[in-house]
Amino acid sequence: MQEHIELKMPSRLLYVSSILAFARRLAQQIGFSQTRMNDITSVIDEVCSNAIEHGSPGATSEIDLTFLSNSSQLEVLVRDKGQEADNDWLTEGWVDEFIQGRTPGTERGHGIYLAKKLSDHMEMQPNSHGGINVSVTFALVVIPESVYHTV
Amino acid sequence: MQEHIELKMPSRLLYVSSILAFARRLAQQIGFSQTRMNDITSVIDEVCSNAIEHGSPGATSEIDLTFLSNSSQLEVLVRDKGQEADNDWLTEGWVDEFIQGRTPGTERGHGIYLAKKLSDHMEMQPNSHGGINVSVTFALVVIPESVYHTV
Amino acid sequence: MPTKSLTIREDSDVIIVDVNSDLGSYEAAELRRGLQELIGQEAEKIIVNLNGVQHINSTAVGALVGIAKRLRQKSGDLKVIGTADHIKRTFDLIGASRVLELYESEASALAGFK
Amino acid sequence: MPTKSLTIREDSDVIIVDVNSDLGSYEAAELRRGLQELIGQEAEKIIVNLNGVQHINSTAVGALVGIAKRLRQKSGDLKVIGTADHIKRTFDLIGASRVLELYESEASALAGFK
Ligand SMILES: Nc1ncnc2c1ncn2[C@@H]1O[C@H](COP(=O)(O)OP(=O)(O)O)[C@@H](O)[C@H]1O
Numbered sequence: 001m002q003e004h005i006e007l008k009m010p011s012r013l014l015y016v017s018s019i020l021a022f023a024r025r026l027a028q029q030i031g032f033s034q035t036r037m038n039d040i041t042s043v044i045d046e047v048c049s050n051a052i053e054h055g056s057p058g059a060t061s062e063i064d065l066t067f068l069s070n071s072s073q074l075e076v077l078v079r080d081k082g083q084e085a086d087n088d089w090l091t092e093g094w095v096d097e098f099i100q101g102r103t104p105g106t107e108r109g110h111g112i113y114l115a116k117k118l119s120d121h122m123e124m125q126p127n128s129h130g131g132i133n134v135s136v137t138f139a140l141v142v143i144p145e146s147v148y149h150t151v
Numbered sequence: 152m153q154e155h156i157e158l159k160m161p162s163r164l165l166y167v168s169s170i171l172a173f174a175r176r177l178a179q180q181i182g183f184s185q186t187r188m189n190d191i192t193s194v195i196d197e198v199c200s201n202a203i204e205h206g207s208p209g210a211t212s213e214i215d216l217t218f219l220s221n222s223s224q225l226e227v228l229v230r231d232k233g234q235e236a237d238n239d240w241l242t243e244g245w246v247d248e249f250i251q252g253r254t255p256g257t258e259r260g261h262g263i264y265l266a267k268k269l270s271d272h273m274e275m276q277p278n279s280h281g282g283i284n285v286s287v288t289f290a291l292v293v294i295p296e297s298v299y300h301t302v
Numbered sequence: 303m304p305t306k307s308l309t310i311r312e313d314s315d316v317i318i319v320d321v322n323s324d325l326g327s328y329e330a331a332e333l334r335r336g337l338q339e340l341i342g343q344e345a346e347k348i349i350v351n352l353n354g355v356q357h358i359n360s361t362a363v364g365a366l367v368g369i370a371k372r373l374r375q376k377s378g379d380l381k382v383i384g385t386a387d388h389i390k391r392t393f394d395l396i397g398a399s400r401v402l403e404l405y406e407s408e409a410s411a412l413a414g415f416k
Numbered sequence: 417m418p419t420k421s422l423t424i425r426e427d428s429d430v431i432i433v434d435v436n437s438d439l440g441s442y443e444a445a446e447l448r449r450g451l452q453e454l455i456g457q458e459a460e461k462i463i464v465n466l467n468g469v470q471h472i473n474s475t476a477v478g479a480l481v482g483i484a485k486r487l488r489q490k491s492g493d494l495k496v497i498g499t500a501d502h503i504k505r506t507f508d509l510i511g512a513s514r515v516l517e518l519y520e521s522e523a524s525a526l527a528g529f530k
């Protein structure tokens with residue numbers, strides 16, 4: 001069974017930590033490990049922060065998130081409205097080139113790299129609003145464990 | 152400025168704690184005190200749990216939440232689809248009577264009372280889906296405090 | 303509850319259950335199941351420690367009241383440890399405090415069984 | 417950051433900043449402002465303690481790298497305490513570890529200034 005959650009937020013960095021609190025707890029409920037919960041938090045932070053900082057035309061813009069989960073994975077979709085008329089430059093090729101051109105130890109430009117590294121799959125695509133759709137996927141490996149933990 | 156957040160969730164108790172994690176952090180970011188964050192968490196729990204347990208026709212139903220905030224208050228709206236054809240019985244009068252008929256120390260029937268007590272305003276109204284719209288409001292009293300806290 | 307939300311210890315004939323996650327209706331159902339299982343295994347004196355809990359809803363309080371009643375019928379009891387203001391406030395508003403005292407410490411809850 | 421997310425202490429000529437909230441871009445801006453204020457008040461040796469932090473994003477790591485560079489230009493330095501695996505992993509992946517060592521304890525960070 002596919003579960004579907006929708007979240008529509010004002011495009012403000014102030015609210016990112018609320019999204020992360022939600023996502024972290026959701027990931028835990030779905031069955032992700034503590035380590036993977038941390039990774040999911042990092043990836044969603046980078047993608048949402050980008051949508052707000054680079055992908056929103058103004059303070060009154062919105063970002064949309066969708067959480068899709070089933071027994072084998074969690075997929076998170078983040079959609080923004082775009083800052084400029086089009087984002088055609090944002091092809092897979094550009095992303096790969098950008099990541100290769102990254103200088104470790106510099107102050108910015110590590111977000112997409114981190115999100116790619118910490119997710120199992122990441123895709124970025126221009127959308128019809130002139131913004132970007134990002135999809136990040138996390139495979140679920142459930143370790144069955146009993147409710148009780150007796151010491 | 153009125154800020155608007157929308158959340159659409161599967162109608163499952165499993166997810167309530169994720170909603171609460173979101174709401175708690177949001178309340179903190181908006182400026183509520185620790186005590187009020189706890190109250191807000193309790194109220195949203197009771198209202199969402201009712202929407203899921205009493206207001207959802209089946210496992211595949213949904214609940215919708217809206218968070219509306221401005222500099223003076225946070226209003227949370229919770230909408231369900233309804234379990235039976237109509238909820239016309241759910242008038243203010245019924246709610247008041249139900250609350251009066253409550254027996255302290257019994258196992259169930261304290262949720263609406265708790266939500267009324269811990270919010271500044273609460274309203275329940277039948278909606279066009281055959282479900283209930285609940286609105287709970289929390290007044291915001293911001294105590295200005297500097298970012299720094301030197302010991 | 304996901305994993306490790308309940309920890310079970312023993313102190314002579316008293317079973318102590320430490321709850322390490324917030325208690326909504328979903329978690330209340332699991333707590334109730336867990337406590338009923340203990341009762342099925344002949345436990346009569348149970349302490350539930352809520353000091354790892356920040357939030358408890360009315361259904362979870364109700365579950366504890368129900369378990370206490372069941373244990374009292376077989377001359378056992380349930381004692382609850384809870385020191386957080388918000389937990390106390392929730393018990394008070396619901397009226398659960400009348401049937402289920404909140405203890406300040408494990409020592410006082412244990413002493414309650416003497 | 418809402419209230420009380422940064423606590424400032426002093427150990428002789430070293431200023432120690434304890435961070436008590438997760439660090440996303442919003443909080444990073446506030447941390448940067450706070451550290452710049454300290455530098456404006458002639459602070460040269462600063463320790464940022466991330467042991468109260470569960471999550472840090474790339475912008476916040478970048479802010480710390482930037483502050484370290486600025487302090488090094490005036491022959492001061494920034495040392496960062498971070499022991500959580502996920503914090504270390506984030507620093508490593510970004511490559512920040514090359515310019516900003518993560519110290520295991522306050523003692524070792526302080527010793528780094530000697
Ligand atoms: N949602 C987006 N909309 C438009 N441009 C984006 C978006 N996300 C990333 N980018 C572009 O990709 C670049 C690299 O992003 P990132 O690796 O996260 O580093 P940083 O945000 O620190 O610049 C950004 O500077 C921006 O130009």
Ligand SMILES: Nc1ncnc2c1ncn2[C@@H]1O[C@H](COP(=O)(O)OP(=O)(O)O)[C@@H](O)[C@H]1O
Pocket residue numbers: 197201202203205206231233238249258259260261262263264283
């Ligand atoms: N969203 C809802 N839809 C339909 N009925 C509701 C809803 N919320 C509450 N109710 C009715 O009000 C009663 C009291 O609710 P509450 O005070 O929360 O106690 P409890 O949920 O423990 O029964 C419920 O038993 C139910 O009959």
